[in-house]
Amino acid sequence: MTEQKENKTLSVQALRRLPDYLHYLKGQNPKKDQYISASTLANALRLNEVQVRKDLAAVSPTSGKPRAGFEVTQLIQGIEDHLGYHSVDEAVLVGAGKLGQALLSYEGFRNAGLNIVAAFDSNPEMHHTSLDGKYVFPMDKLVNLCQRMKIHIGVITVPTTHAQEVCDLLIEGGILAIWNFAPVNLKVPSHVYVRNENMAASLAMISQHLKQQYQKDSMEVSSS
Amino acid sequence: MTEQKENKTLSVQALRRLPDYLHYLKGQNPKKDQYISASTLANALRLNEVQVRKDLAAVSPTSGKPRAGFEVTQLIQGIEDHLGYHSVDEAVLVGAGKLGQALLSYEGFRNAGLNIVAAFDSNPEMHHTSLDGKYVFPMDKLVNLCQRMKIHIGVITVPTTHAQEVCDLLIEGGILAIWNFAPVNLKVPSHVYVRNENMAASLAMISQHLKQQYQKDSMEVSSS
DNA sequence: GCATAATCGATATAGTATTATCGATTATGC
């Protein structure tokens, strides 16, 4: 058995970088480049070299070889371990609107360790239809199905107004982690983890950046 | 003219919290609660009180009153200023698949200062159809339309394989900021800002949390 | 083989972000 790796040295920020590393590594030819150096990775992803080295040291099962780098296959293995890609978790999705459908049909999640096994929606017209192989059930089946299947992850893609009530149902069904796409601060008991996908925050960063850009530009113009 | 507020004290993390503050404040009754305290907000959003106070101090045009708090309307004004919601930026979206459609039909962006004016897709069947009032154009119209309309934001919701080429087109069209939903590290010139919507990273956090949870649980069981 | 240069790991430093503390201010209720 692969011994349980200590994850303590891995910061939240580092965890966010792992998918990027993984993506890059998977794009490599394992025959041609058996090893990869932290420097190379850092350069490709525009990160600091030391930072990358530290991250890799934390996830790699074997340590890096001077002059060569880290073994690519080992790295991939290590990163996927840390990301939990090897233990596929089952999830349910609530809200089969456009966003919900987009997520349901996104095959990439499967590789990333998330398997959405069923969807729920309050709209009767959608019931028992199949979206990309996943059936849409009425809301009143939710709690029971989650409990019976021991599902631990719930994805919320319903309108803001219904997010909290859906959240409550999921918790009743025994969900332990919620991936929330509605812009609300969900109230949950302490044992439940909520990950907010905050589109508005992302937007804010973009618009903030553009604003600063404009400001800088206008300053340059006026001072020249 | 409202004088240009100095944004320097506002950290990236703080910026991420602003949409949450805003959402909460908008949910308040301005007649009933003219003032709101940092403590109240902190409690509602489960944040540290001092942190909230610092954030509010940075965005509020007027300082808070002891014992009362900050004026709600002023705060909303201040936050929206900082988020750039008062200068609605126009954007184009490339890739009218499920995710693209979800974003097109998400009305919330309008309030958040983003107005998607047009969509592009390589699939001829979609051309000139209208999704939620936005027309889908063929790819070869992209550069010209962006330039003519002076669009500065591009949203990429195409498959990974085409993301970079779409990105290049957008830049050719004069785009300054890119909101990228494809899991690729886009190569862009230094004046272009890229905001990656990293679903995989979010997933990682969830699975990481669940893993720790399981570990903790099993430890508790085995030690009892 | 041996010098060279690339890379590593470890440790130190710098930079950010969060949380704690404290005196000053002011609404509230007696």
Added chain:
DNA sequence: GCATAATCGATAATACTATATCGATTATGC
């Protein structure tokens, strides 16, 4: 009016993250 308690702003302490530096290690090419 005056004591009280809630809140503020400022500053200090802590924790977290990123970057720089340096000696140790090892592939590469002569």
